């Protein structure tokens with residue numbers, strides 16, 4: 282995934298504004314970045330490999346002249362991270378510059394044709410074909426928006442693009458499958474991959490839909506739809522949505538890293554999410570209820586949320602759901618599951634291509650699709666028949682934290698409503714469970730307040746350890762797997778999240794004296810058997826760390842180290858609370874090892890490649 286921005290600033294030069302916007306998009310990729318501006322009929326470009334601040338120190342982006350420009354921060358797909366492959370890319374005459382997020386799947390073929398026709402391409406990227414195609418189209422029409430529309434039917438794949446031309450005071454942007462949002466401000470117009478890019482300038486946004494193109498000038502936005510013949514048909518501009526995020530919400534708010542800020546934001550994010558309107562929840566639940574099979578698709582952390590949902594749905598609603606890792610989706614469900622199946626897709630970004638492809642695969646076969654996402658206007662929302670939004674606000678750290686909590690809370694609510702519909706829960710039980718769920722924001726607040734400094738100290742003990750097990754049973758398997766994923770992705774430590782009962786079938790062979798094994802051990806129905814697994818590990822000399830109730834004296838006595846947690850009003854939602862110490866442990870482990878938890882190597886916030 283990459284971050285793109287285009288801006289026309291009516292009060293002076295645009296370069297510094299673009300640079301700061303790119304900083305707010307850096308979570309989308311940080312292999313290289315670049316800015317192009319247009320002034321006096323000339324394109325001015327600065328770009329290089331590396332992070333924005335480092336490039337800025339070397340090249341000083343802010344000296345680029347002009348009030349119109351585009352910028353890009355890259356997560357490499359086609360072509361290694363290098364200056365040549367950094368965006369913006371230009372045509373042969375350096376008159377046109379393009380930034381792109383997405384993948385042009387047929388670029389090899391387009392590239393070959395362009396080169397045979399005398400074009401000079403200078404990078405290994407898929408993107409570079411775009412300015413060259415527009416260069417040719419401008420021989421047929423003098424309008425930039427028409428030239429862009431003419432070439433779009435040739436592009437196969439996904440894209441959000443923004444184009445500038447040296448002599449024009451306009452930006453042309455278009456989208457197909459990749460996000461692009463327009464911002465309308467008092468001192469300029471903007472378009473970007475995500476709202477935080479232009480949040481300091483405006484909160485008025487319009488989400489560009491697939492097959493739409495926008496012409497931005499200092500006067501405003503002209504919206505059109507493009508078709509497969511390359512024609513444009515004018516659309517009236519939709520009313521802007523005023524986003525409620527503050528700039529502060531999209532920035533670090535005094536914390537050293539976004540990840541820590543986002544861990545601390547969990548009580549509020551949960552509270553907001555638990556306010557989902559009852560009619561919306563009921564409508565969504567009815568769809569689940571009316572289908573014989575519920576198939577979940579999700580990736581990474583979102584997959585762990587669906588795994589926890591399996592236990593919640595089974596215990597609270599007496600419904601068995603099928604959890605499928607999104608990238609395995611199309612291959613796992615090869616035969617049509619039929620119209621009595623509903624796909625429940627869970628994705629923070631709503632842009633994870635594995636999830637989108639799996640959903641499309643089953644939608645084609647006639648399945649109903651419902652989605653839980655944190656991102657309004659994201660691709661998944663356009664595929665779904667019904668959507669529930671988590672209310673986590675922007676999550677900038679690559680590691681998902683508050684969005685996991687809000688996905689769990691949404692799935693937990695659904696399990697309770699479904700339980701009432703299936704008859705598994707009586708009205709009174711439903712009420713008690715919902716009341717219990719509503720206590721979680723305060724419980725988490727107290728866990729963060731009381732345990733953070735202890736976990737920070739505990740993390741020091743494990744600085745030299747290179748392997749960990751995270752074990753749990755039942756619903757805590759999901760928590761354990763999430764704990765392992767967190768420490769792997771940001772602290773670069775090898776960790777395995779495993780069902781504790783399964784560990785004796787192989788993984789235990791790795792255990793030797795001092796090997797850290799973290800048990801996620803709420804006092805639920807699995808607790809008795811878990812003790813046996815603790816004893817097995819202990820007998821091999823493992824160092825036992827228990828995350829358990831402060832009342833669980835037996836386990837506390839067996840453990841070398843304990844992170845005590847409060848009694849929970851309902852154990853069927855335990856991951857919401859039990860994951861918090863694991864997030865903090867991963868965060869402090871990353872810090873102690875000298876890594877930036879917000880931007881782990883090789884990762885991006887939304888993974889838009891298959």
Ligand code: M6R
Nearest residue numbers: 581582583628629630633680681
């Ligand atoms: O946006 P999504 O929820 O679809 O993202 C899915 C995964 O890519 C994501 O959860 C990833 O595993 C995170 N980096 C985990 O912290």
